[in-house]
Amino acid sequence: xxxxxxxxxxxxxxxxxxxxxxxxxxxxxxxxxxxxxxxxxxxxxxxxxxxxxxxxxxxxxxxxxxxxxxxxxxxxxxxxxxxxxxxxxxxxxxxxxxxxxxxxxxxxxxxxxxxxxxxxxxxxxxxxxxxxxxxxxxxxxxxxxxxxxxxxxxxxx
Amino acid sequence: xxxxxxxxxxxxxxxxxxxxxxxxxxxxxxxxxxxxxxxxxxxxxxxxxxxxxxxxxxxxxxxxxxxxxxxxxxxxxxxxxxxxxxxxxxxxxxxxxxxxxxxxxxxxxxxxxxxxxxxxxxxxxxxxxxxxxxxxxxxxxxxxxxxxxxxxxxxxxxxxxxxxxxxxxxxxxxxxxxxxxxxxxxxxxxxxxxxxxxxxxxxxxxxxxxxxxxxxxxxxxxxxxxxxxxxxxxxxxxxxxxxxxxxxxxxxxxxxxxxxxxxxxxxxxxxxxxxxxxxxxxxxxxxxx
Numbered sequence: 001x002x003x004x005x006x007x008x009x010x011x012x013x014x015x016x017x018x019x020x021x022x023x024x025x026x027x028x029x030x031x032x033x034x035x036x037x038x039x040x041x042x043x044x045x046x047x048x049x050x051x052x053x054x055x056x057x058x059x060x061x062x063x064x065x066x067x068x069x070x071x072x073x074x075x076x077x078x079x080x081x082x083x084x085x086x087x088x089x090x091x092x093x094x095x096x097x098x099x100x101x102x103x104x105x106x107x108x109x110x111x112x113x114x115x116x117x118x119x120x121x122x123x124x125x126x127x128x129x130x131x132x133x134x135x136x137x138x139x140x141x142x143x144x145x146x147x148x149x150x151x152x153x154x155x156x157x
Numbered sequence: 158x159x160x161x162x163x164x165x166x167x168x169x170x171x172x173x174x175x176x177x178x179x180x181x182x183x184x185x186x187x188x189x190x191x192x193x194x195x196x197x198x199x200x201x202x203x204x205x206x207x208x209x210x211x212x213x214x215x216x217x218x219x220x221x222x223x224x225x226x227x228x229x230x231x232x233x234x235x236x237x238x239x240x241x242x243x244x245x246x247x248x249x250x251x252x253x254x255x256x257x258x259x260x261x262x263x264x265x266x267x268x269x270x271x272x273x274x275x276x277x278x279x280x281x282x283x284x285x286x287x288x289x290x291x292x293x294x295x296x297x298x299x300x301x302x303x304x305x306x307x308x309x310x311x312x313x314x315x316x317x318x319x320x321x322x323x324x325x326x327x328x329x330x331x332x333x334x335x336x337x338x339x340x341x342x343x344x345x346x347x348x349x350x351x352x353x354x355x356x357x358x359x360x361x362x363x364x365x366x367x368x369x370x371x372x373x374x375x376x377x378x379x380x381x382x383x384x385x386x387x388x389x390x391x392x393x394x395x396x397x398x399x400x401x402x403x404x405x406x407x408x409x410x411x412x413x414x415x416x417x418x419x420x421x422x423x424x425x426x427x428x429x430x431x432x433x434x435x436x437x438x439x440x441x442x443x444x445x446x
Contacts, residue, residue, distance in 0.1 A: 014363070061355065073347045076354045078364045101352055138360070141385060145357040146345050150379040151289035151319040 006031045009107055013054050014080040015131055023124045026117055027109070034108045042098040043084060049094045051108045053083040058104030062096040075139070076101065082135050087111035174412045177219050177264040178204050183239060185259055189323045191246045192290060193255070194231060197265065198239050205238050211272035212297035213403060213431045217411045218242065218254065219264030226250040227408040227426070229294035230268065235304055240265075243293035243325065269411040271431045273298050273375055273401060275305075281399075282310040282372040284365070286386045288317040288358045291378030292325050294403050294430070298375060303336050313365060317343045317358030317382075321351045341365075359385040362393065369394040377403035384442060387434055397435035404429050404437070 007028040010016040016027060034053070036042060043049040045064055060083055063073045074096060077083055086092035088111055118125035184196040199205040210216075215229040226248070232241030246255040257263065275298065283302065287295050302309055314333070318324045321344050330340055341361045343354035354361065359382070374390045376383050383402055390400050406418035406425040413427030421440030423429060434441070 059354070073351075073355045075356045075360075076343075078354070081363055138363075141388075142357045142360050145359070145381065145385055148381060149319070149345070150381055151317075151323065151345065 036104045040100045045097045053106040056105040058102040177266040180265040194243045210268035213272040214268040216267030223253045224250045231293040231296045233300035279308045283312045286315040286376040288378035314340045315361040359389045362389040374400045400434035
C-alpha cells in the first residue's frame with residue numbers, strides 16, 4: 001500500500017482524523033496495511049506483541065481464558081477502533097487474545113517505531129497519548145457497566 | 158418548573174383518567190426468560206374503537222386484589238384495537254400476571270404519559286439506543302418509522318442485552334433491516350454461538366458516523382445505561398435538546414396526583430416518562446431524585 005493510500009485511510013479513521021497534517025504524514029510513513037481472514041488469531045494473551053492496529057473494517061473479538069470456563073469473549077472491536085494498545089508501553093504484554101470474527105482490514109504500526117517517533121516529536125506524542133487515554137477511559141467505563149450486570153432482574157412491581 | 162419547550166407535547170387526552178376497563182388476553186408470547194408479550198383487547202367495543210396511544214406511553218394494568226403496574230405499550234400504535242405489553246415478571250403484580258392465560262381478563266386504564274416526539278423528529282436521523290426490556294417502549298417507535306419510512310433519514314437501532322437469549326423480538330429484526338433500519342446488537346456475556354458484538358450498548362456509538370445537527374437520540378433502559386448513552390451522545394456533539402430519555406420511577410396513580418413518581422419538579426407518570434434530556438439535566442443522576 002502506498003503511503004498516499006495509507007494517509008487517506010488514516011484521514012478517514014476516527015482515531016487519527018483530526019491530527020495535524022504533519023503528524024498524519026509521520027504516522028502514514030510508519031503504517032502498513034494488513035488483512036486477516038475470519039477466525040484468525042492476531043495475537044495471544046501475555047504475548048509481547050510488536051504491533052498495534054487501527055481496524056478499518058471487520059470485527060475482532062478480545063477473549064481471555066478463564067479456568068473452568070474456557071475462552072470468554074470480553075469485548076469486540078469494530079471499524080475505527082484501536083487494537084493492541086498495550087504494546088505501546090515498553091513492557092506491554094497483550095492483556096487479552098484477539099481473534100477475527102469476520103475478515104478484517106487494518107492499519108498496523110510497529111510499536112517500537114511508534115514509540116521512537118513519539119519520543120522524537122512531543123506534539124505527536126501528546127496527540128497520540130490523548131487519544132489512547134480517551135480509549136482506555138471509555139473502555140474502563142464500559143467495563144464498569146458490564147460488571148454492574150445492569151440487565152439482571154430486580155424486584156419491582 | 159420543567160422547561161416545556163424541550164419536553165414532548167402533552168399526553169393524548171382520554172375520557173376518565175382513573176377509569177379501568179376490562180380487557181381480554183388474546184395471546185401470550187414468551188420473549189425471553191421471565192419476559193413475555195401480552196396482546197390484549199378491550200372487552201367494550203366502544204372503548205376498543207376509540208382507544209389510541211402514542212409510542213412511549215403506558216397503561217396501568219390491574220389485577221383485583223393484587224394491584225396495578227405501569228407497563229409501556231410495545232405494539233404498533235396504528236393498530237390500537239389489539240394492544241401489546243411486554244412484561245418482565247419481577248414483582249407481585251407481574252408474577253401474578255405470569256399465571257394468567259389466554260382468555261383471562263385484566264383491568265386496563267390509560268394511556269398515560271408523554272411520548273416520543275415523532276412529529277418533531279420528521280426529517281431527522283434517529284439513533285434508538287436501548288438495553289434489556291427497554292426495547293419494549295421503543296418498539297412502537299420502530300413500527301411508526303416503518304409506516305412512515307420516507308419521513309425519517311437514517312435510522313439506527315443500538316440494542317444490548319445480558320446474553321443472546323435475553324434479546325427481545327429477535328424474529329422481527331430481519332424485517333426491520335429490510336425496511337432500512339440499521340441494527341447493531343451487543344451482549345454483555347456471549348455464548349459460543351454468538352457472532353455479534355460483545356460489550357455494553359454505549360460502545361456501539363463508536364461504530365457510527367452520526368451527523369450531530371440532524372440526529373436525535375431516543376434511549377430507554379437501566380438508568381445507569383442511559384447515563385453512558387447521554388455521555389456518548391454529547392461527546393458526538395448531539396445537543397441536549399435532541400436526546401430523549403424514557404425514565405422509570407415508582408408510578409402508582411398514573412395521573413400526577415399521588416406523587417410517588419416525583420422526579421425533581423416533574424411527575425414521571427404525567428410529564429414523563431419521555432423527557433428531553435435538556436429538561437431533566439439538573440436533576441438527572443442526582444442521588445436524592
